Amino acid sequence: MAATAEHLKFDTARTGATSQVILLIAPSESTAKGIESYLRNAGHPIRCAWVTDMEDVENALRAGTPDLLICAETVAGVALKDVLELGRRLMPDLPVVVLTSHATPEDTVAALAAGASDLVSDEDLRHLRHLELVVLRELGKHRHLRELRSTRQRLAAFESRHQQLVAGTKDAVAHIQEGILAEVNPAFAQLLGYDNPADLSALPLMDLIAEDFQPKVKEHLKLLRRGKNDNKPLECCLIARDGRRVAINARVSESIVDGEHQIEMLIRAESPAADTAVTTTTVAAPAHGRLAYFDALAAAIAAAGQHKDKRAAVLVAVDDFAGTEERLGLHDAVQAVDQCLEWLQARIGPHDQLFRFSTNEIACILVRPTMPEIVEFGEAIIRDIGKQIFNTAGHEAQLSLTVAAYPFTGSEQAAVLTAELVRDARKLSAKGGNQFANVGPSAKSSLDEVEDARKAALVKKALMDNRLKLAYQSIASLEGDTRQHFDVLVRIVDENGAELHASEFIRAAEKHNLVGAIDRWVTARALKVQSKREGAQDASSLFIKLSEDTLKDAESFVAWFAEQVKGRPLKPGELVFELRELVVQNHIRKARMLTKSLTELGAQIAVEHFGIGSNSAQMLEHIPMQFIKFHQSFTANFNDKELHKKMVTLMEIAKGKRIRIIVSHVEDANVMARLWQMGVNFIQGYHVQEPEVVLLSADVR
Structure with missing residues (x-):
């Protein structure tokens, strides 16, 4: 294969x-x-x-x-x-x-x-x-x-977003083609006293320019077409609908749209002083700096036991800030975080406090009547940030956030609490972010539990959407066997197309009782692969790992597997089911029933991680198997005399029962040569071949 x-x-x-x-x-x-x-x-x-x-x-x-x-x-x-x-x-x-x-x-x-x-x-x-x-x-x-x-899809998305920005911004924007207003936004119409922007469409620009400024505007546009206006702003007066003069300071630029020259006139809105006054009187201004945060947190912890409400330290981290700096530039990236801080400032309560913790991190001290309300705040931040667009000097930016909350009761130390909060928040952000988590001993769930739950949900969704795939690692014959042998590995493809190896999700799957479903998916897929390969020139054996959950549920798995092979009985050697020695040792009755039943249905059996149990030799006597695969410690400590002696003894017993021997994790050519001299049948490892993404006729993705 x-x-x-x-x-x-x-x-x-x-x-x-x-x-x-x-x-x-x-x-x-x-x-x-x-x-x-x-x-x-x-x-x-x-x-x-x-x-x-x-x-x-x-x-x-x-x-x-x-x-x-x-x-x-x-x-x-x-x-x-x-x-x-x-x-x-x-x-x-x-x-x-x-x-x-x-x-x-x-x-x-x-x-x-x-x-x-x-x-x-x-x-x-x-x-x-x-x-x-x-x-x-x-x-x-x-x-x-x-x-x-x-590119067309990205352009369409950009144009749609740009139109939304233009329509929603307080800045007045007008697009002019061949001296005619092609499009204006609501802010431009409002500036001149019009209720409907459509009323200004198709009007000549000069009809809106005060007569004494028209020569200046014409000269400015002429220099713009020639590229000689040096980006100077245009200062002039427009004529409003009621005849009054409106003084403006506009940035005028030129671009090509659908092959036509287009001039954009942008008039920045000024922030009314009254608005600022309202903001500063209704919401506490953020204290800048880490030291101010530590002082405030220490005071909040000391006062926590005197109140019935719930309090938490919260860290809000901007995800992939390095990528944001690369996209926007160093200056605009900081501007975007500044605007994010202002956005958060408008969302916190009158007793909450906000601090600039670092370049891309904002710290909060939240006070809420109940813990669920703190959770609700964090989840709302994650949900709503995606709807926000931050306008910097030269860009429109969207940000992704990670929010971690550490509820405290009054016995914590500010420095220790913050160290754990920062570590967990940054860990979450580095893994992709865009999520909220409670951390700390008094949190509803630990960071690991949150991560496991997320991965379990990913596994469940992948099973429903059939977004798993098989990979194979070669098991190479040292005897010239023409049949191809492969260990079957399972990977999950997330909704972004990224592949997760089993080591990244199997623990979460085990904790949430999903590993048995994975076993069945892999088995069904392997059966389909073998059925599709009936016209192939080379016969193959696929080794499928079975979990402890499947072994515990042996009767159900056997009944299910019998149905799977009813329409197409297995050919000799097509499927080999692998069980770990310690798992078999802990469920010996179930293991005997499962291995006997699977063998009767045409499958073969392998015991992997072999040789580390307390009764390895006895297991060779009592469990029907065709292969053993030694635990990796035998390879890692190949020159250990006692371990080598044990390996030779177990090999002799296995060979007497015509059980074939596999040694894994072979990384050295000298070890491979000595294994051949010992009579090992198969080897695998990175010295032989790394795992391949081998997508067969049934696995094309």
């Missing part, structure tokens, strides 16, 4: 880049192997995924994996018109190329007329060279189309 054309991409850690993917619909795997081999030998990092029916084609297109689709004419039950229609519906930019054994001009014309991008053949080297050039052309075209579509 490791060498088949079904691999779509390798981990970027090993190759440094992601291969482009060709989805090939063909009756034989050898066709995919031949094309992939030719293209890769020609220096192109391209992988071919072989599929045989429309179901797999639809799954692949829905997942958006392929960069090119090649459809052979000879696939039973697959019509070119159906493939083209499916492509137009699910991936309209995806090029489709027809593969034929004998290409003629008439065939090419027919394929192009049907909607295909071209017709190719793999008959000989001359045709393969033509196929290579067509593939490169279509992959390049597809990449450009995707970039164009993405």
Whole structure:
């Protein structure tokens, strides 16, 4: 399997880049192997995924994996018109190329007329060279189309947001084309005494300019067109609807919109002094500085026991501030945080206090009647910040926040409390942020519990949306076995497309009783993979890890598995279920029943992490198994004489029972050579091969 054309991409850690993917619909795997081999030998990092029916084609297109689709004419039950229609519906930019054994001009014309991008053949080297050039052309075209579509979507989103900003800002904005007002916002209309901005559309700009200022305005616009006005502001008077003169100081700029020159006139709104007075009298001004925060927190902790209300220290961190600085510039990024502080200031209560803790962090001391109200405040901040747009000198910015609250009772020390609060808030923010958490001993839930709950929800959603994928690590034979053996690894793809390895979510899944569902998903997917590979040239064995939860629920799992294999009985060696030795040791009766039942249904059994239990030799006598996989400590301490002696003893017992031996975590060529001399059957580890994302016909994503 490791060498088949079904691999779509390798981990970027090993190759440094992601291969482009060709989805090939063909009756034989050898066709995919031949094309992939030719293209890769020609220096192109391209992988071919072989599929045989429309179901797999639809799954692949829905997942958006392929960069090119090649459809052979000879696939039973697959019509070119159906493939083209499916492509137009699910991936309209995806090029489709027809593969034929004998290409003629008439065939090419027919394929192009049907909607295909071209017709190719793999008959000989001359045709393969033509196929290579067509593939490169279509992959390049597809990449450009995707970039164009993405750019258009971003542009549309930007234009929509810009229009919303212009409509909602207090600054007066007018767009002028060829001397005519093309568009004005409500603030501009209000400035001149108009209720409806549409009343100003299509009016000549000069009709709104006071007569004595018209020559000055014309000269300013002329210099602007020539690029010689040096960004000087335009000072003049406009004529309002009631005839009064309105003095303005406008920034005038020029741009190209839909191929037409457009002038934008921006008149900044002035903040009325009265508004400032109201703000300062109704909301306490923020005290700037960390020292002021510590003094206020110490006083609040000392007074906490004298009141019935609930109090908490809160840290609000701007997520990915380094990225914000890169996008906006150093000055504008700080301006955005300043405006965020003002936004928070307007949301806190009369007894709350606000402090600038650091460049991108704001500290609060909150006082609320109940703890749920503190939680509600934090969650509302996270929810509402996404709706805010902060206008800096040169940008409009949106921010993402992480909010951590540390409720206190009066016995805490300000420095210790703050250290834990800051550590947990920054940890949350570094993991993506945009969330609220209670921290500290008196919090409703600890940071770890919050994180586990978040990951459990992610796992549950991924199971519902079928957003899991399989990866495989090669188990290499030291005896020349032609069957390919792989450890099956599971990964979750989150809603942003990022992959999470099992180590990142399995603990949360175990705590929230989801690991059994993962076991069944992996087993069902592995069965589908093997059924899809019936036409493959190389037989394979997939090793599937079963959890303790599944072992405890052995009867139910066996009944479920029996239903899964009823329609297609397993072929010898296709599936090998792995159980950890210590788990088996703790549930020996269940393990005997499970392993016996799975063996009767055609599966094989492996015991992994072997050799560290108290009764390893006895387990070889009582549990039916075909493989043992030694615990990694045997490899890590390979030169330890006592451990090596124990390994040799267990190997001799296993070999007497015709149990094959796997040694994992092999990182050294000398160790590998000595294992071969000892008679080990299989090895795996990074010295052999790193885990691959191997997406087979049933796993195309």
